[in-house]
Amino acid sequence: MRVQRLWLELNPSAKAAWQTLLRQSGLVPDAQVDYVVGIYEQEYLIATGSTYQNIIKLVAVADTAQHQNLLATITTALWERLTSTGYEQAYVYTKPCTATYFQALGFKNIATTAHVALLERGYPDLAAYQEKLRQKKQPSHQAGAVVMNANPFTNGHRYLVQTALKSCDVVYVLVVSEDRSTFDTATRLAMVQQGLADESRVVVLPTDHYLVANTTFPSYFLKDQADLAVAAEQARLDAQLFLTRIAPVLAIKQRFVGEEPNSPVTALYNQQMAATFAGRLQLTVLPRLRVDSRVVSATTVRQAIRAGDWPRVRALVPPTTEQIIRSVYHDK
Template identity: 70%
Template sequence: MMEVTRLWLDINASAKKAWQALLTQAGLVADEQVDYTVGIYDQGQLIATGSTYQNIIKLVAVADTAKHNNLLAKITGALLERLTADRFEQAYVYTKPCTATYFKALGFKAIAETTHICLLERGYPDIETFQAKLKRAKRPSQQAGAIVMNANPFTNGHRYLVQQALQTCDVLYVLVVSEDRSLFDTAARLKMVQAGVADLKNVVVLTTDHYLVSNATFPSYFLKDQADLKVAAEQAQLDAQVFLQRVAPVLDLKHRFVGSEPNSAVTAVYNDQMAQAFAGHLQLTVIDRLTENQQPVSATTVRQALKRDDWETVQQLVPTSTFKNLRSVNHDS
């Protein structure tokens, strides 16, 4: 009887090589952003595998020669047991569209898909909960637009992007990334954005609730320079489809605004994938970055200044509301 065993990719080079080969055979990119991986061997050959990253099931593959053995059920069952043991109430799964039906039979519901990836979820709150929140926040409009921002922290560049978008839109939704993988947590970033746009009319600030630029849709975003750009492109496609299929129709959006990206290859890939996904459906507008001393204003520069306690530079690059917030946090700490 073939048993499910854990694969220790970090310390077992041969297991990692076999894992990469199986994923390649299955047409999957060996995305190494995983924290738990299992496999099934037959006579020393790895014939099935699957991984989790936090509460996301991903990279599930079965060798072509072993697909009659119902190994997909064994792998998925082992991963779901792991998520249950880790007390996750929600689970997401990345899979090929052709195998989505299997996961739907296990109670997963599709969120969005691309040519190569389908993202499904199980548990509560879910995508419908998120959409209901959006509906409650919706305002009447003819030209509604949206910006998705991490705002880590909220800078003059972010405010400039909002102001430029408002020249086109009668209602602008600013969606603040909900993942706590940044220097400032979600609550702190949300507070800074709300304060930074409080004087601007027709701006609605909301959180993404892990459905946009999240661990589930676009984990490579948080890796920046360390990200595999091929993996990032696949994830960016998926994130763009979640926005197009699940967010834009609810808010009746006509526009999505992004800043130009001279420094981050991952964000540049994201902008490119959105342009492809939105073509013919939604207007993507790329706004040139605000500059200060001939350099793009960026949250990265602000964080670097904070690290070296350079409050003069920070004050030049952020709104007064953000500066006061940062000083308060610094004083409290």
């Protein structure tokens, strides 16, 4: 047997064998990988695993090789790759039935659906994030939550939060921490903090790696290019993690989202949250704010920025957001 890197784009036959092994193992081949290894027995690919950033995924062992400890070999090779490139944390996607094997290798299970388990190894971990949330927890009888990317923060986002405040005494606004947007994480967080600074019952928090992140829901950032079947499974996992690991820490009883007429992935996310939360946590879907009969969206704001249409930007975002956008773009 030999362990070697697979260059999928340069070797069509290796890519075909990789895809076949994944499908035989009940996994959907996912193009969002940046490093792939395989174990060969003679000319046959009998095991594989991949990474995307610090996520270990698409780990599969052929049925004919299950008696061998190839899972440990693959995982060790990928972990060594991650640590050699500077990562101190790793996450792994796997089927629930194989989660125990990864736990034996030092990974901790943080969320599970019927088809996928997400585990982590390293520090800071979920427990550290939960402690960060615990330190920001406010006394409440009815706590709500809004999760937003805020790329950028708009009057629509503000309307959503203010509507949530009508039925909640505290609203936690969790801002996506992943740096895969037009505006970087620090800028988006500042937009939300400044845009809601006048609301004393709002607590703004980062999501770190635990909501709408590369680890839980990478398809969210692909939008129109996302495979909706893959996105649905990731959305379920993200919703399950919120329901079981985040909402209880902050005593959140209700989550608010805007209806989604434009993005299939975001609409799918709303659907999966509704199914996951059913009977356990209230999901409230609110009509989107409209200006001049048009839905206010971050996409529309970004289009206006690119067009240099500052009157349009001003109509769609709070003054604090406009100031930050102008500082970012050095508008004169």
